[in-house]
Amino acid sequence: MSISKDEVKHIANLSKLNLTDEELEKYTNELSDIVDMANELSNIDVEGVKPTAHILDIQNVFREDIQQPSYDRELILKNAPSKDAGCVSVPKVVE
Amino acid sequence: MKDYEVIIGLEVHAELSTNTKMYCNCSTEFGADPNTHCCPICTGMPGVLPVLNKKVVEYATKAGLATNCEISRFSKQDRKNYFYPDLPKAYQTSQYDLPLCIGGHLDINVNGEQKRIGITRIHIEEDAGKLIHDAYTGDTLVDMNRCAVPLIEIVSEPDIRSADEAVAYMQTLKSILEYLDVCDCKMQEGSLRCDVNLSVRPRGQKEFGTRTETKNLNSFKAIHNSIEFEIKRQIEEVENGGKIYQETRRWDDAKGIGYAMRTKEDAHDYRYFPEPDLAPIVLSEEYIQNLKDNLPEMPHIKKERYMKDFDLPEYDADILTSSIKTAKFFEEANDICNNPKAVSNWIMGDFTRMLNEKEIEIDESKVTAQNLAELISLIDKGTISSKIAKQVFEDMFETGENAKDIVEKKGLVQMSDEGAIKEIVQKVVDANPQSIADYKAGKDRAIGFLVGQIMKETKGKANPQIVNKLLLEIINK
Numbered sequence: 001m002s003i004s005k006d007e008v009k010h011i012a013n014l015s016k017l018n019l020t021d022e023e024l025e026k027y028t029n030e031l032s033d034i035v036d037m038a039n040e041l042s043n044i045d046v047e048g049v050k051p052t053a054h055i056l057d058i059q060n061v062f063r064e065d066i067q068q069p070s071y072d073r074e075l076i077l078k079n080a081p082s083k084d085a086g087c088v089s090v091p092k093v094v095e
Numbered sequence: 096m097k098d099y100e101v102i103i104g105l106e107v108h109a110e111l112s113t114n115t116k117m118y119c120n121c122s123t124e125f126g127a128d129p130n131t132h133c134c135p136i137c138t139g140m141p142g143v144l145p146v147l148n149k150k151v152v153e154y155a156t157k158a159g160l161a162t163n164c165e166i167s168r169f170s171k172q173d174r175k176n177y178f179y180p181d182l183p184k185a186y187q188t189s190q191y192d193l194p195l196c197i198g199g200h201l202d203i204n205v206n207g208e209q210k211r212i213g214i215t216r217i218h219i220e221e222d223a224g225k226l227i228h229d230a231y232t233g234d235t236l237v238d239m240n241r242c243a244v245p246l247i248e249i250v251s252e253p254d255i256r257s258a259d260e261a262v263a264y265m266q267t268l269k270s271i272l273e274y275l276d277v278c279d280c281k282m283q284e285g286s287l288r289c290d291v292n293l294s295v296r297p298r299g300q301k302e303f304g305t306r307t308e309t310k311n312l313n314s315f316k317a318i319h320n321s322i323e324f325e326i327k328r329q330i331e332e333v334e335n336g337g338k339i340y341q342e343t344r345r346w347d348d349a350k351g352i353g354y355a356m357r358t359k360e361d362a363h364d365y366r367y368f369p370e371p372d373l374a375p376i377v378l379s380e381e382y383i384q385n386l387k388d389n390l391p392e393m394p395h396i397k398k399e400r401y402m403k404d405f406d407l408p409e410y411d412a413d414i415l416t417s418s419i420k421t422a423k424f425f426e427e428a429n430d431i432c433n434n435p436k437a438v439s440n441w442i443m444g445d446f447t448r449m450l451n452e453k454e455i456e457i458d459e460s461k462v463t464a465q466n467l468a469e470l471i472s473l474i475d476k477g478t479i480s481s482k483i484a485k486q487v488f489e490d491m492f493e494t495g496e497n498a499k500d501i502v503e504k505k506g507l508v509q510m511s512d513e514g515a516i517k518e519i520v521q522k523v524v525d526a527n528p529q530s531i532a533d534y535k536a537g538k539d540r541a542i543g544f545l546v547g548q549i550m551k552e553t554k555g556k557a558n559p560q561i562v563n564k565l566l567l568e569i570i571n572k
Contacts, residue, residue, distance in 0.1 A: 053169075053369055054369070054374055059377040060377055062147050062149040062152070063120075063146045063148060067122050070122065070132050071133060073130045073133075076130050076239070084234065084236060085129070086129045086130055086131075086238075087236035088180075089235070090180045090234065090237060092228070092233050092234055092235050
């Protein structure tokens with residue numbers, strides 16, 4: 001396994017996901033396969049190849065600083081499971 | 096107790112004063128109704144494509160040039176991943192290993208001594224939304240208007256050694272950003288704020304102590320007081336054999352105390368990776384040189400020019416140039432009345448006191464530069480006395496009327512008619528034989544009393560030079 005169960009638990013935790021034992025087992029296997037596949041890239045000889053910051057050979061994609069109307073609030077909040085006072089409402093956040 | 100050295104580094108966040116957000120065309124205006132400046136891009140809907148605002152690069156580059164940074168010819172943006180309701184994308188677009196500006200410095204003045212503070216880097220990133228805690232339901236409400244408002248984060252080297260130095264650094268930085276016109280620097284609105292990294296170590300010790308980070312300080316007072324608090328706390332902890340934990344802290348400005356935030360151990364696992372939706376930023380020599388050539392005059396240069404061109408004392412020049420608004424006001428008024436020292440005195444004296452009392456800035460005052468210049472011209476021409484001018488200025492400040500109208504309406508024109516003044520002087524002298532006797536017996540103070548009586552008779556309008564001259568003539572006869 002190129003990725004441990006603990007690592008998968010840690011990642012799930014960062015994403016606020018609760019995994020059952022079966023899911024943990026399943027994702028550990030699947031993620032290991034993915035990591036293995038990605039690791040194959042390390043076998044490629046990159047001698048003399050410049051580090052890549054973007055997969056396309058593009059740079060400086062900018063827009064002008066010109067304001068345009070925003071979306072209606074109703075539309076913006078449409079997907080929110082819970083809303084109140086023109087805001088998305090979420091469970092209390094404790095700092 | 097041992098002698099301790101304090102090590103401070105600041106991370107300053109400045110919201111850039113662009114019209115639109117970092118990656119979409121929504122407005123950046125402060126104070127709008129919740130969630131009315133939002134679109135699918137800034138609220139992190141799937142499948143959208145962000146495009147970087149050109150002005151963000153320009154403003155950040157200017158800030159870098161003005162703080163003596165090296166501008167990166169090649170930089171890129173990265174995703175900083177964390178899960179929190181104020182961040183709908185669940186990542187903040189920021190810059191990690193290739194920031195826009197690297198390695199600059201700022202010179203600050205503390206108690207008359209100059210000190211250089213290093214700047215590690217300046218990078219561009221987006222702001223997060225605002226969380227409102229609903230006391231009624233106990234829920235948290237999310238306002239996404241501020242999501243993706245562009246910021247620069249200016250990271251200093253750990254060169255700061257006291258609360259005073261930290262405040263001076265922040266003031267200098269604020270002044271520069273205002274001169275550049277890249278940030279409105281309204282600290283009370285959060286458009287300029289900082290995080291303080293602080294540690295202590297016994298003087299002479301080589302290794303740094305463990306540092307803490309106090310987040311989101313948005314006034315000079317909060318910066319100063321939170322630092323003093325944290326220095327004391329850390330030293331007491333160490334003195335008592337305790338341990339300093341590397342932690343994130345909050346400052347409660349109302350209570351004047353700092354406290355540790357409850358954070359999970361994995362809170363800082365940001366898993367940065369290059370932002371695949373945004374292209375690298377490549378700046379040409381020409382682009383950088385052009386911005387460099389067109390930078391406005393910076394505060395310290397302006398200060399020296401004021402001392403040289405206007406023959407102003409360093410103290411005056413320092414105060415006048417510390418804010419671009421004050422400097423502009425000064426220059427505009429002086430262009431009209433051509434009396435720099437008088438303009439300076441007014442701005443530094445009564446005017447500033449009254450602005451402070453009202454808690455407004457100079458450009459929010461009803462008194463325009465032209466109004467002040469006219470008032471000064473009236474004094475210079477001898478139309479009103481300086482004493483009356485103070486009264487007129489109070490009216491100008493309250494009503495916004497111009498000086499001439501107030502003087503005419505209230506009949507405050509100075510009496511310079513020698514014949515008329517002489518009559519009053521004679522009357523006062525005749526009525527106060529005791530004072531004349533005192534004066535002749537060598538009590539110079541008696542003169543002051545007599546002048547006071549004369550001014551009272553003329554309701555302060557008599558030209559004081561003429562009064563003095565005539566009074567001495569009459570009693571020395």
